[in-house]
Amino acid sequence: MKTTPSQLRILSIDIGGSSVKATILDSKGDLTMDYQKIATPKPANPDNIIKAIKTLVKNYPPYDRVSVGFPGYVRNGIVKTAPNLGTDFWADVDFRKRLTEELGQDTQVVNDADMQGLGVVKGKGLEMVITLGTGFGTALLMDGHLLPHLEVSHHPVSKGRDYDEYIGDRALDEIGEKKWNRRIRKVFQILKTVFNYDYLYIGGGNSDLLDFKLDKNMKIVTNADGIKGGARLWQEDKHPVTHVAMATPTK
Template identity: 65%
Template sequence: MAQSLAELRILSVDIGGSNIKATVLNNKGELQVEYQKTPTPSPADPDSLINALKGLIRNFPEFDRVSVGFPGYVRNGVVMTAPNLGTQLWAKTDLVKKLEKALGKPTRVVNDADMQGLGVVDGKGFEIVITLGTGFGTAVLLNGQLLPHLELAHHPVTKNSTYDDYIGEKALEKEGAEKWNKRMKKVLDYLKTVFNYDTLYIGGGNSNKLNFTLDSNIKIVSNKDGIKGGVRLWTNDDKL
């Protein structure tokens, strides 16, 4: 028998290159346990990562569904690439199947920026979400619905650099905040020209390093807001 939407409790997980973050949400996106995190293991192979997640949620309240944002290209729950965790460790891994076996609950897995996008957008018009963390994540939505995922991070932005190379964590550390911000201004100009979006949302741990004035239709969002996208992975679907 289908479960009542009002009764749903969803374990919402954000897997990052540095940390795994999780909470349990009700159907309204309200936290049922404090947002918590643990370091991403190294090497971050599937079994080590799932064990770290199980340790993180050991004392969490009961949940009915699992939503996971993963830093790579995910198709139908299967990981195709994982550039910041190690594609060689993850390629063709059916993460949905592994998590359902480990946690015993129905699970959905999408790209981490896609899940953040579901959590932060207003659902009005053409909206873009980018995440500035270990790498560069993107999500594209139209009227609150996810459009096919684009791995824009791997598109060349200069003759010798992809977006990941140009504005990722390593670039920030190597070039320093001043030069990184100059690069970010260029990237935001490119995105404005290419997408002509209604609203752009910027999340990820390095979003607070931006030191210049943003356009009025650009908003900074938090990881805590983004993790609420785990609810919409289920509540946007009537097949519960």
């Protein structure tokens, strides 16, 4: 019996520097089960990440599609950079094809902040999503549509340091929360000036450490909210930037 679009079950996976999380969504993006996680393997090369994903979802209910948020630059499912996992491992890996073959269902892979953005935005005007975690993730959407991904995290921001180096986990550990928050204030002012967004959403594990009042058009969001974006990747009529022809699963 053929599955209709409204009956689709989507395995939604979020790959991070410290853990790999997954759940199954319905076609509207609602969770059909609590998301579970497994530690990101070291080294975090493609074989080890795929092995971790297969271990994590081994006892999951059946699913029809797979959506993956990946911490790096991804174009048409092919990884270009993966600074927090190891670009040397990942450069030019067709991760969409490999996962389609390994999991047996059509797969889409996008930057993790892009997928989170699809899950949290209102769909009105220019909305920006950032993630404060191992590194600094960004996504831009116009009226709910993903715009081409920009690796803002690797743009120099201070004394030759990029955003990852300036406000990522390593910087937080080195300088402490008080100084880190001062840097975050500076970054927020830069983002406001450069992008002139209508709304800014702030995700990632370190968003809980912000110690100052946010503007009215800024909001902290959770990883659980972000993983819901996995369902919206499959609405090809709404998201032509992300949708590509699917590979046929290997039997």
